[in-house]
Structures are given as structure tokens and as C-alpha cells.
Amino acid sequence: MPIGAGYAEAIGHHGELVQGLFEDDGVQMRRALVSLPCRQLRSKVRFTPNSSDQLIVMPASREKAKRAAELTVNAFGRPGTGANLEIDSNIPLSRGMGSSTADVLASILAVLDWLGIEAASHDVMQIAVSAETACDSTLFRQQAVLFAHRDGVVMEAFRRPLPPIDFISIDTTPGATVDTLEFATARYDQLEIESFRPLRGLLRTAIKSADARMLGRVATASARINERFLPKPRLAEIETIGVRFDAIGIQVAHSGTVVGLMFDAMDQKASENIKRATAALKQSGFEPAVFRH
């Protein structure tokens, strides 16, 4: 008779700082990304085993989380363990903010917590990818990574975590939703593919030297490339407001609807600039929300 319960949390994100096609060490091209983590957005999961042979997830719609829990039980525990999997998340659904991945990761980690096992992040990511086809890089908190989200592998681990970024979140199409996996993957042309090389180079430098401003340039360039595939309405307007208040760049959910106006959290004027930019955005009819790093 199983006793106790497992508990874990995973965070959501506000889209990506960069997403594209990159060459790995074996000269193979892979789709990869760097998520912009958002610690205020969380999925909290409790895994409570019982004497049944059924795994029941609540809310019942979170099928992928259920599958992830089952895969974890099968890999590390006794297959057929019955349990309740309760998910409590404040991450908006279908906005490209990682709600599904956070549920999946927290579910895997909750099962592992109950089993008292610490698994390698690689194994966790492999289960996550098989449960939901793609994943993001939010699991990696101590060190920023360029993550191949469809393969579940780290393409490049950077030397430090991301520098602290405050941002104003704007949902450019509050009514519409994008199913991350339904959305046809971007077919980059050769110029775009080769452009991801300098983006990756500056990403490396920006993280190494904790330079938020350089990171802003990388994010802005990635957002612009993405415009051909999933355009964000009124992006130029948001950018213009950003320039007026010394934003360091814009970033987007490459498979979602949100746009972030980025500010250097270490800049003393950031708070004041964010306040004024928020007011300007409201005046232009946007519904901005502020997230501190």
C-alpha cells in the first residue's frame, strides 16, 4: 500500500528570447530556443498514490500531465500505481507561455519526489518530450541553455544564468489562441538560418558578461525574424513605445500571442521607465501587465 505524496512546482515562461534553427556539434540543424522564464507563473502538482490502479488527473483536461506522470511511474516506480494528480496552475493557457510544459514537468518531478529519486535533467526532459512532443528550457534555472525543444536535448549550456530582466507583458490578440503544436513550424529561408549564427554569438556574449542590453538586441532580432511566420499585431507600435522609455528590446512567444517589452532590471531607472511605458501602452489601448525578474 503506497503511502505519502509527492509535490513539485514548475514555472511558466513569457515566450522566448530567441528561437530558431541552429547547427549542433555534429553539424546537424536543430530547432532550438531560450525561454524567458517567469517565476510568478507556476504549476503546482501534488501526486497522491492510492490503492486503486487508476491515475486520475484534475483538472481532467490535463492529459499530457497525466501521461507524463504515468511515464515517470513506469520508468522509475511500479507500473500501474494508482494515484490522484492534482494540478494547480496560474499560467494562462494557449498563449505560448509554457502552461502545458510546466504541468508536465511538475508532474514528473512530483512523482520523483514521491519516489524519493533525483533524476538527471536529461531524463526528465526526455520524458517531457515524449509526453508532449515539445518542451522548453525552464527546467534549467542555474544556467541558461539553448534547448532543442523537439528533441529534448541541450544544444549549448551557457556559462551563467540569464541576466535579470523586468518586462511588460502585452497580449497582442487576447481573443485568439495558438496551439503550440498545431501551429505549423516555421520554414526558415537560408538568410534566416544563417542569421541565427550571429544571434547565437551575441547570446553567448550577453550571458557571459551579464549584459541585458545585448540580450535585448538578440531577442528583438529573433522577434523580427518570427514576424514572417506568426506576426504579432501592432508590434511596431509597442516597439516605438519601448524606444521612448529606454526598453532594451522586445521578445515574443514564437508560438503564442504575447509580446514582452524588456527592461534591464539592474538599471536604476528601470522602475520609472516601466511605469511610464505602461501608462503609454494603456493610452494606446493595450492591456499591459508588469513582471519583475
Add this chain to the structure above:
Amino acid sequence: MSTRALMRKLEDFEGPRLVPLGGDLYGASFFLMKLLPARFMLERATERGLLRPGGTVCESSSGTFGLALAMLAVQHGYKLILVSDWALDRHLHRRLIELGAEVTIVDRPALTGGLQQARLDRLQEYLQEASGSFWPSQYYNSDNPLSYGKVAEQFVDRLGKVDCLVGPVGSGGSMSGTSRYLRTLFPDLYAIGVDTPNSVLFGQPSGKLNLSGLGGNILPTNVDHSQFDEVHWLVPAEAFHATHDLHRKHGLFMGPTSGAAYRVAQWWSRNNPGKTVVALFPDEGHRYAETVYDEKWLEKITGWSELPKASPLAVGTPRAPMSGWSRFAWGRRSFDDVLGQAND
């Protein structure tokens, strides 16, 4: 996933070494810059089915692009036919032959377009003879500028923000491509092209060229004029003096186009302190041991005995007669925008 034959055995030779040259000026010193576009063009050709394993590559070159192709052909098993002219250095000629290339020398200039055109005419004959042969065409193949994303990556990886890029222009690939990639991150990048008088690339009336690798008598489509903020023209003696300075002051033994880029970059850097400047140095000096690095040869060069100018003369039009270092504010305009009216 597309099928591409990867040709990366010489990849470690593709990128530049970045050398600080004082202040915020850096030299991007290549062993042989053309290895990068050559490899990229061949890979892309296999991807499109234009070049098959063991196939034949035909190109017109009397310089480093031919050498790069020959090295790649040996490493990756292709046949190579090169059409060249008298300007082909005899040591390079021997080297190309040892690399297994078939080298044809054209000695009679075409009625228009000079030797460059005569070489292209001969090349067409070869392409028709050898069926299934591939012409990389560095002057017109858009894969040439496209290949420079890797170089831009290396610059930002090492230096972060780049404010100004200076480089010699021949096919247009390196300057047009690298500037474009850097501008995806730094839209304000200031790009300076270095050309030579009598070269038609930026509007000089066509005439005899005495500085191999710089300028040309035919305008390549790979020169994207809208990338250039400023253009400079250096006469050979000025480029040679600068090449020696680069060697004496910084220990860099480079070819004459590198010297030309160095002279212009140094001048711009001095006038714009605090700005990070990168100058492209496309090849090493060994091929020029009997010319640019030979005092006797240099004595016959017009203007060699004179003291080089410390700064350029600003010209009002690229058509102006130029007896020495000149510059023009191109302003990222198209060729026609700058010279359209003069053509009428």
C-alpha cells in the same frame, strides 16, 4: 531534412583570428577567407543537386577563390577546372597544379570587360563541354554573401557590439554579407567598402587595375551597394605601404587588400574613438613575397617613393578622377541612386 554533403574538413581554417590593433580597432585576420564562401557554395550546390559526388567544378579565378576551391576539391574529391590569366602568380600556379586542378591561362582581353570577361567566355566553353559541371560563380552566386553569418557570429561572440566594419570589395560577398548579418543585431553598423581607382564597383570609369583582389572591371551582383555607408579608393602604392605598416607595427604578414582595409579602418577609428571597428584581412602575405614584399618590385610602382597620405580626399562623385586615397559618402544607396543620372 535536405540532403547535403558536408565539406567541413578544412572548417578550422575558415574563420578569422581577431587581433587588437590599438584603441578599439581589431583586425580579422584570415588564413584564406575564401575557404568559407567556397565551402558554403559547394555544400549548397550538392543540396540542390547541382554538384554530385566526384563531379567537376569550373571557375574563373586568378586568386584566392581558386586556391580555396582547389583545397576543397582535394579534400572532398571533386575535379576542378580553373580559368585564369597572366596575373596568376607562378607559385600559386604551381600550387594549384599540385592540388590537381586543371589551370587554363587566357591571354587576350575581350573587347569589353577586359581579361575578366575573356576568362568568363572561356569558362562558358568548359561548362558546355563538361556536362554536369558546376560553376560556383562567386560574383553572382547569392550563396557567397549568405555564407558570412559564421564570421558575424565570431565577431559578436568575441567583441559584443560592432560599430564599424571595414573591408576590401572584390566579389562583394564578404562585406555585403557580413554587414547584413551584423545589422540584424546592430542596425546602426557603419560599413566602409575599400575599392581602387579604375574599378567599376562603385562607379569609377573602367581602366587598368594593378591591385589583385581589389575592385574589378565587371560589376558583380554580389556587391549590395545599399549596405555601404562610405566608400574609399586607394591606389596600389598606398595599399602596399599600409600592408608593410601592418606587418611592421603589428606583426601581421598579410596581402595587399588587407593593407588597404587597415589604412582606412585605422583612419576611421582615430576619428571615432570609443567605437569598435573591425577590419577584414582576407589573406596572408606569402603569395606576395615577390611583389608587395619585394623592394625591387615596389620601386617600379607609381608613387611608391612618395610619402603616403595621412587622410583621404573627399570627392563629390565616385566618377571623379582619383590620383590617390579618396572617399565618398555612399549613404547606403543603390548604385543607380548614386550614379543613375551620371549614366544618362
